[in-house]
Amino acid sequence: MITVSVVIPMHNASAWIEATLDSVRTQTYPASQIETVIVDDCSSDNSVAVARAYLARHGMAGRVIESERNQGVGAARNTGWRAAHGEWIQFLDADDLLAADKLELQAGPAEAAGADVAVVGSCWQRLAMVEGRWQPDGPITEPELDRSPILKIVTLNAGFLGPALIRRRFLEAVSGFSEKVKYAEDSHLLLKLAAAGGRFVEVASRKPLFFIRQTPGSKSRSNRANVARQHMDNAAIAERLLRERNFGEIGAEDAKELSGLCDWALSELYKHDQAAFRQYLQWVLEIDPAFVPRHSAKLRLASRLVGYENAESLAAIYRRLRGWLASYRDPQAVGATVRPRGL
Numbered sequence: 001m002i003t004v005s006v007v008i009p010m011h012n013a014s015a016w017i018e019a020t021l022d023s024v025r026t027q028t029y030p031a032s033q034i035e036t037v038i039v040d041d042c043s044s045d046n047s048v049a050v051a052r053a054y055l056a057r058h059g060m061a062g063r064v065i066e067s068e069r070n071q072g073v074g075a076a077r078n079t080g081w082r083a084a085h086g087e088w089i090q091f092l093d094a095d096d097l098l099a100a101d102k103l104e105l106q107a108g109p110a111e112a113a114g115a116d117v118a119v120v121g122s123c124w125q126r127l128a129m130v131e132g133r134w135q136p137d138g139p140i141t142e143p144e145l146d147r148s149p150i151l152k153i154v155t156l157n158a159g160f161l162g163p164a165l166i167r168r169r170f171l172e173a174v175s176g177f178s179e180k181v182k183y184a185e186d187s188h189l190l191l192k193l194a195a196a197g198g199r200f201v202e203v204a205s206r207k208p209l210f211f212i213r214q215t216p217g218s219k220s221r222s223n224r225a226n227v228a229r230q231h232m233d234n235a236a237i238a239e240r241l242l243r244e245r246n247f248g249e250i251g252a253e254d255a256k257e258l259s260g261l262c263d264w265a266l267s268e269l270y271k272h273d274q275a276a277f278r279q280y281l282q283w284v285l286e287i288d289p290a291f292v293p294r295h296s297a298k299l300r301l302a303s304r305l306v307g308y309e310n311a312e313s314l315a316a317i318y319r320r321l322r323g324w325l326a327s328y329r330d331p332q333a334v335g336a337t338v339r340p341r342g343l
Helices: 017-025 047-058 073-083 102-112 149-156 168-174 185-195 224-244 252-261 263-272 274-287 297-306 308-329
Strands: 004-010 034-040 062-066 088-091 117-121 125-130 133-136 164-167 199-202 210-213
Touching (some): 004 017, 004 073, 017 034, 034 047, 034 073, 062 073, 088 102, 102 117, 117 185, 149 185, 149 252, 168 185, 224 252, 224 263, 224 274, 252 263, 263 274, 263 308, 274 308, 297 308
Parallel strands (some): 004 034, 034 062, 125 210
Antiparallel strands (some): 088 164, 117 164, 125 133
């Protein structure tokens, strides 16, 4: 049987950590094969005390490591897996959950996998708090790793790390997470593993094996411009890997799919960082000269007529006009000027 180390980066997670540890403690995989390594990234609440008390109360094999300074989730994960002893690593954020049979279902395929297999993964689902209970928030996400792992990593963005088991040897080969990468670091790591020759294997399941809880502090909900920039950088890594595997060329189908994966990120960058937007748009058009946005039929049509950047400019003008008209019709709206009667 393989040994699994569950690595949990933690920062101000006292409200969530016990439920997360419950999902580790109740695994159907033998407890003797599991260790838990929690890395606290300078919490200002009582997360450390709560986590240590939980481990002691339930006799779980594990420990809490306290960082001397706040370094971010990538550094905390690196501290965790380097201090762990397992052959395979399960990364688990302090507000997410494992299905009870997650490790059991993935351990067999991981043990049987060839030495070139770096990642074993399964489907997952997001959860949102509705009327005091955690409820599914959207469909179950299938990794579909057999389709095109490199492109799929970019598609999945920040969702696939927790649903996977990662072979420790490959983490050592790529030196773990790049700690300067602060957004979409999950995809960045997975692309590094692919670049190191690691194969990805999907373990089929009819139900999700991992749950991402959309808590108020979830980083994925904040700073979308930074996430968009890192997404584009990850897409550039994917392009390089695709070319390396095809004698310097990128196939037309892959180019079209890769450019489509940049759609939402370009739109975000136009709103928040137009210099970056122009830089990345030039790169996308070099890959796929026929690129037009796909998320909006109107924007797609306008792009064909006047070009994508001009289409985004027209869309921004339209949004401002629509906001102005809404304020004009509702003089009590925030920022609106109340017109005197008769004017």
